[in-house]
Amino acid sequence: MNDEWVSAGEAAISADPSRIAELFPAAGREAGRGAIDPAADPQGYRLGTVDDRARERFVVALIRALPADRAAAELAELYRYGDDAEQRGVLRGLGAAEIAGLVAASAGGAPADPVVSTGLRLVAEALRSNDPRLVAAALGPFAARRLDQHSWRHAVLKTLFMGVPVDAVAGLELRTDAELARMAAGLVAERRAAGRAVTDDMTRLAAAADPGDPADAQED
Numbered sequence: 001m002n003d004e005w006v007s008a009g010e011a012a013i014s015a016d017p018s019r020i021a022e023l024f025p026a027a028g029r030e031a032g033r034g035a036i037d038p039a040a041d042p043q044g045y046r047l048g049t050v051d052d053r054a055r056e057r058f059v060v061a062l063i064r065a066l067p068a069d070r071a072a073a074e075l076a077e078l079y080r081y082g083d084d085a086e087q088r089g090v091l092r093g094l095g096a097a098e099i100a101g102l103v104a105a106s107a108g109g110a111p112a113d114p115v116v117s118t119g120l121r122l123v124a125e126a127l128r129s130n131d132p133r134l135v136a137a138a139l140g141p142f143a144a145r146r147l148d149q150h151s152w153r154h155a156v157l158k159t160l161f162m163g164v165p166v167d168a169v170a171g172l173e174l175r176t177d178a179e180l181a182r183m184a185a186g187l188v189a190e191r192r193a194a195g196r197a198v199t200d201d202m203t204r205l206a207a208a209a210d211p212g213d214p215a216d217a218q219e220d
Helices: 003-015 017-031 050-065 068-081 084-099 114-127 132-138 141-146 149-162 178-193 200-206 214-218
Strands: none
Touching: 003 017, 003 050, 017 050, 017 068, 017 084, 050 068, 050 084, 068 084, 068 114, 084 114, 084 132, 084 141, 114 132, 114 141, 114 149, 132 149, 141 149, 149 178, 149 200, 178 200
């Protein structure tokens, strides 16, 4: 990664958040496009790519620099007009912001943080796509904390159909529950009955049933 360019971009966005519109598309050219760990994660499903990492940092700088409503509007525009790599950058940036504690938690009857509302909409849109790297990016730390259990389960099941490694799903061990295990077991049974291949990830989730898992309490 061209860390000098990325650091300069962070500083530019901090001083003038509108600069993200020119820096975001340039990240692949300036920072690189390869996988962070080409040996263990060649597709960048788990750790992402070099340009994903650059855009993560730009999103964090943007969220730090702007009020939540303006940051949310800017993220929506970046996602709407971006290509698949830029969309991944927005999603992974939301995850980085979540880890950094920059995304507010809703309390009581207070309105949802605009970044949360927008982020959930973008995650839902990404999860409707057939792009495996976009789906993997959508299931990062932001979704691990913010996505409701029903939607999260179905998103994880989609990774099984798409061949996205479940290790790319943030919070998998914490949120896997008996219902997801039952869904995975049903998929395994269907595929075996049809003489189709069953992956290790499918059997791993199917074996994860734990009736006492507290994640069941998140069901809507």
